[in-house]
Amino acid sequence: MKLITAVIKPFKLDDVKDALKGIGVAGMTVTEVRGFGRQGGHTETYRGAEYQIDFVPKVSLSVVVDDAIADQVVDTIVSAAATGKIGDGKVWVSPVDRLVRIRTGEEGAQAV
């Protein structure tokens, strides 16, 4: 099993969700986060005083899937979330040691 995490632009969430459902991913968890990458921030003024805007609102999306479809899920997220402009985000894959469905106690592949 793999944990696939993606940080994407917030308005792309619906596109990514629909695309993942389309390839059979049954569930996901979403958090509102802030972040920045290589492009850094910029300066704004408020009542004449300057301040830095470094962090930009993003959405972090996590799914746990079978090893077999992990690559397909990554590719799906990338194509659904991309706009071609700065700030599109990143996707990464980490291994999952153990997975349990809380309601039934099912483990491993049954719990995905």
Place this chain on the structure above:
Amino acid sequence: MRTRALRVISGLGGTLALLALTPNVGFAQELTPEDVQAVLDNLWVFIAGILVFFMQAGFALVEAGLTRAKNVVNIFAKNLADATIGILAFFATGYAFAFGGGGSKWIGGDNFFLTGYDDYSAFDGGLSPATTFFFQAVFAATAVTIASGAMAERTKFSAYLVFSVVMCAFIYPVVVHWTWGGGWIAGMSIGDAVYSDFAGSAIVHMTGGVAALMGAIALGPRLGKYGPDGKPRAIPGHNIPFAILGVFILWLGWFGFNPGSELAADQYVMSVGVNTMLAAAAGALISTVTIWMKSGKPDLAMIGNGALAGLVAITAPCGAVGPISSVIIGGVGGLLVVFSVLFFDKVRVDDPVGAISVHGVVGIWGTLSIGLFAQYDDAFLGREDAGLFFGGGLDQLAMQAVMVIIIALWVAITTGILFAILKATIGLRVSAEEETQGLDVLEHGLAGYTGDSVTTTS
């Protein structure tokens, strides 16, 4: 006959009929026009007082919107408290010091707790003491609440309560007594010029603004407001919609503040209202242009301050000037407020909402503008064309300046002493830990927003 005129006349006729039929209205056999006028006068001033009272909501929203979420309970608490405790203090001694019988040109000496009247609700051909107290009490509440904005996010609630009491019980009433109460300043003249301040650019707004300045100085800037290089850092407000809603509510309330100060229901109520509206719009427009040019973008918080600046500026001259002068006076207020906010930031006086600039600096401008633009007799001036631009010479401007200086010095000295005493006794500023965590939970035991609220904008 036009429908509207018909409605007005039938309304008036209905009122007269109702008054004639009601037995306990206190009139003799015949209802005279003077009796009707007295009812209209009192009713209008009373309604105007209700509008001014609602400005408390406006002040609260502006201040909450321009400060941080972790302090929102505290700022609303300060606003609620200074309105309630302030009005009670004004009831106890403030009204007596301001308008009470007895006394001298320095301070009133009778009618504490509104005692000493045969019938304090009787009109007697003019405004009843009840009407006058109602209207003046909400003005006192306005003067005191100005300071809470400049002192936001770091002031101990208990210390602020003491300030509210002293301000409404004594400091503000003395200013009123010297002017509207017919005391010291009211007896002064320079040539033909006597003081004029129709609704209180100096008496209410500058008074509040100077108190705000002394408070901000005594407190010092918020933690993190100034970087290690000494440059001011932006601490953005947490709810700009609150702030602008507050501006609109204040603007609405000002239609009671200025026109109500005519203290009568007559034709000048409307012209004062028009002047008020034009000045506010001009102030907002000019501050938009100014901040757009200075910062590159139209900063809405500053635009809101501009509208308020226009309103403060016109508060003194609204009875003595025409519509075009009102636009100019309000516009200059909008220009001044932008530069004043930037100035106080630069000299390390941290004013989270711009109260010192909007009410103090522009209050001074509004008061002085009478010396330039006064064209009509506003019942204070006693003459026409008192302004410099209308051939009145410099006397009026000089008289306005004298009034400004006296009031500013009185408020600065008394509030300076008060804040020094508070600092040395119960303490004026919260601890650094409390300021960083936010005042809501540690001063009030209550969070302003729970997890139910919206936390992002994307």
